Amino acid sequence: MPYDPPPEIAGMSLAQLAEAVGARRLPPIEQWNPAETGDSHMAILADGSWTHEGGPITRPAMVRAFAALLMRDGEGHWLVTPVQKLRIAVADAAFVATDVTARDGALAFRLNTDEIVIAGPGNPIAARGNRETPAIYLSVRNGCEARLNRSTWEQLALMADAGLAVTSKGTTFSLVPG
Structure with missing residues (x-):
């Protein structure tokens, strides 16, 4: 399925911006508490690019999917699913x-x-x-x-x-x- 990026934000009203925010369906990771933890072997560099085992992740759809699973706590950044919580190295901000x-x-x-x-x-x-x-x-x-x-x-x-x-x-x- 092709991905249609949202329109430029400069051309949107506040109501349209709020609608775009509300339309994004994110997984309820704050409700998940998986017992299994590990390392994702992934990193987010300071420029916002993502890597896995040192190689770039070049598919924007993959980055968007992983980004929906991100959280940060006192121990660092994590990719969270219902069954696993995997550490992800973040150079600056996610x-x-x-x-x-x-x-x-x-x-x-x-x-x-x-x-x-x-x-x-x-x-x-x-x-x-x-x-x-x-x-x-x-x-x-x-x-x-x-x-x-x-x-x-x-x-x-x-x-x-x-x-x-x-x-x-x-x-x-x-x-x-x-």
Whole structure:
């Protein structure tokens, strides 16, 4: 079955963005507690690319499928199924935010997996690093985050107020590392 990526987020209303978020059917990994653990021999590199046993995973559909099974806890990142919990090495963040748009008081981000995440109380934005080299992250789900790539960070900075803060769904987020 062919994959049709969602439309560009800049052309979508907040209602359409929310509908796209709601239409994504993710497995209920937060309900699964498998006893079997192991190593997936997979890694997510800092640029968002995925590898298995050192070789690149080049099929976007496979990356999207695996990404739906991701979670992070105090011990690291995991691919979770009802029967197994497999460790996955993550260099920085599990996802990369590749675009942002402001609509009706909300900030919507597109991830490298074509997912759409709307920032707000449930998906906060966090500034890390330092003033010279800030790193901006967006909470995605199940403890996983997306790091904003450079162009998305620049887009967001242009949307910020004079104090370098942005507001989404009534919550204000500083873009200046603390």
